[in-house]
Amino acid sequence: MVISSKLLDDGERVLVGTRTHVKALLLPALLLVVTAGLAGFLSTLPGGERAGTWRLVIWVVALLVVLRASVLPFLRWLSTTYVVTDRRLITRTGLLTRTGHEIQLDRISDITYEKGLLDRVLGCGTLVVSDAGEMGIRLPDLPRVEQTQLAVSRQLYRSSRPHDDA
Structure with missing residues (x-):
């Protein structure tokens, strides 16, 4: 209800x-896919002894982008009636x-x-x-x-x- x-x-x-x-979620879903793909690609690039740190930074930034661009719009959609x-x-x-x-x-x-x-x-x-x-x-x-x-x-x-x- x-x-x-x-x-x-x-x-x-x-x-x-x-x-x-659900049209309101099309762009947030696209941003989720693009952000995950880009983060996955970028995390393969770093090498050397600092590679783990760079991968952590990449995934933390990706998580923040996903929260802002995908999760918040979904929660707004869910709470609007x-x-x-x-x-x-x-x-x-x-x-x-x-x-x-x-x-x-x-x-x-x-x-x-x-x-x-x-x-x-x-x-x-x-x-x-x-x-x-x-x-x-x-x-x-x-x-x-x-x-x-x-x-x-x-x-x-x-x-x-x-x-x-x-």
Whole structure:
């Protein structure tokens, strides 16, 4: 589950719950492979009595690069969630310091999506949600962005229709 049921109001139901698309991990994965390959190649070069020290330095630098370029983006991806309920849009992100943002659905004035060429190939995009008081929030690399936009639009339509008392 993308969001704990403890964070939902009574009777509130989740319409869409997701993380960013795995596309966000393509570059970190590539950097991991390149760094490991480069470190492996460079560790074969040193010779002589200081070869062990140079190999240690190479692998420590490689480890630091991998932590910064691959592990941190993976942890950010893992800790970022987007949830649309029948009442609000909820975003949560952060490793040590959590940041959350909520917009009540009845405050949303516009919801659009953007898809570049790579986004179209991979089936993701950026959802842009605007409310009356803000410029809007961008939810980048959202999987199935068109379906998410449609689900929010349908819920907005349902919420705006007058209820029949008969």
